[in-house]
Amino acid sequence: MMWIPIDRKMKKSLIRQVYEQIRTQILKGKLNSGERLPSTRELSSNLNVSRNVVLEAYEQLYAEGFIESNQGRGTFVAEGAYLEQNTKHNSSIYDEKRQPIEASDEDIIDFRSGIPALDFFPRKKWGQISRDVYLESPDSIFGYGKPEGLSQIRNVLCEYLFKTRGVHCSPAQVVITTGATQSFSLVTQLLLSQESDVCIEDPTTYELHSIFAATGAHLCPIPVDEHGMQTDLIPTNINPGFVYVTPSHQFPLGGILPIHRRIQLIQYARQHNCFIVEDDYDSEYRFEGSPISSIQGLDPERVIYIGTFSKILSPALRIGYIILPDSLIERCKNLKWLTDLHTPSLEQLTMSRFIDEGYLERHIRKMKKIYKKRRDCLKECLVEHFGIEVNILGDSTGLHLIAEFENLSFTEEIVQHILKEHKVKIYPVEHHAIHKGRHRNKIILGYGNLEEEKLDKGIWRLKSGLK
Structure with missing residues (x-):
């Protein structure tokens, strides 16, 4: 009988407790590959919890590749889900080509990804907290701050990320940045030079090609499939400065990196003495199941975790963060100081109170419902107008999806024709690819950031343009 202690007094949900304990037993090898798990009915009875609790925990484990189901035989631990543990354990107290939108033509329907619903920004609550911060803060908050950021927001972030993303860190490991772009710039300066190699997903956002290549480093593109980076294709004859991944929602194709690939990635980083840069840019908005756990929680000393509030709240806030291994903290703080001294303190304090008082989680719950409706509307419009000619990919998480068309190639001429003649702005995946020719359709x-009426109108215009 599987032993899983349940604490009903914990703030953590019963689903999360069951999921995390089974996950931990698999990672540590206490549950071996191929081992049969109890049925949902049996386990719910043993734990004295609702069967739905176990069902949802199993569904999350299945989504992340920890378990697999064999109809008629039961549920089993998946192959490759054991991760050898380091002897050093984290001692944290929390162990428990996208272009700017041009306003020249308001009639343009812009399908740019990564823009949240700006009309739903919580202006009233943010304004109230900001007002209180300005009126109640001590005089010292108006002076120069520390490059790593205020202790208030770093403390709150550690608790929030541990609870929602499984990130293990202490406040000392957190550096607050002026958005994710600065985070990547700092990491690049820390780890890359003219002779460096850097392994990145292909395709991935084209801005990062420029940031990583600015040091003169050599880009090693690793192909992506429906499950994310194909980790078995990372070259073994190089020693990269780091490997860049978007494991919880690959940009742009939308795959979720399964556990056996995450473990392959960690083993590669250990063998080649390099770091993994984990970009967790929009995983809060997952529409099926709970958010996928971070890679950082598997090996905090090998993973640099980067996040931002641009996709959750607004790009105008310019607040991001890096979670660093201990060995990189001081160098990163020095680089941050040389770059801009520190991220604006009053905005940091407002954000820390917004999170600490529960408003961020409320906002996310509200927006998940809105984004799900918009996603469903977009899918329905694509099917209605294109039928079997379109295949929809990567729609389980985030603020975008991929439309794959039969017998079409989105050349620059077609994209410009659709923009100029039909007032629709679209973004080919090929634009983000290093190796060209694989994603033209x-x-x-x-x-x-598009209401349902605009989504419908935009797809109708797209169909007219493609004719």
Whole structure:
């Protein structure tokens, strides 16, 4: 009988407790590959919890590749889900080508990805907290701050990320940045030089090609499939400065990196003495099941975790963060100081109170419902107008999906024709690819900042343009 202690007094949900304990037993090898798990009915009876609790925990484990189901035989631990543990354990107290939108033509329907619903920004609550911060803060908050950021927001972030993403860190490991772009710039300066190699997903956002290549480093593109980076294709004859991944929602194709590939990635980083840079840019908005756990929680000393509030709240806030291994903290703080001294303190304090008082989680719950409706509307419009000619990919998480068309190639001429003649702005996946020619029939359709009426009109215009 599987032993899983349940604490009903914990703030953590019963689903999360069951999921995390089974996950831990698999990672540590206490549950071996191929071992049969109890049925949901049996386990719910043993634990004295609702069967739905176990069902949802199993569904999350299945989504992340920890378990697999064999109809008629039961549920089993998947192959490759054991991760050898380091002897050093984290001692944290928390162990428990996208272009700017041009305003020249308001009639343009812009399917740019990564833009949240700006009309739903919580202006009233943010304004109230900001007012209190300005009126109640001590005089010292108006002076120069520390490059790593205020202790208030770093403390709150550690608790929030541990609870929601499984990130293990202490406040000392957190550096607050002026958005994710600065985070990547700092990491690049820390780890890359003219002779460096850097392994990145292909395709991935084209801005990062420029940031990583600015040091003169050599880009090693690793192909992506429906499950994310193909980790078995990372070259073994190089020693990269780091490997860049978007494991919880690959940009742009939308795959979720399964556990056996995450473990392969960690083993590669250990063998080649390099770091993994984990970009967790929009995984809060997952529409099926709970958010996928971070790679950082598997090996905090090998993973640099980067996040931002641009996709959750607004790009205008310019607040991001890096979670660093201990060995990189001081160098990163020095680089941050040389770059801009520190991220604006009053905005940091407002954000820390917004999170600490529960408003961020409320906002996310509200927006998940809105984004799900918009996603469903976009899918329905694509099927209605294109039928079997379109295949929809990567729609389980985030603020965009991929539309893959039969017998189409989205050349620059076609994209410009659709923009100029039909007032629709679309973004080919090919634009983000290093190796060209593999994704010519795919486009990225962002829906976060488009109302359902505009989504419908935009797809109708797209169909007219493609004729």
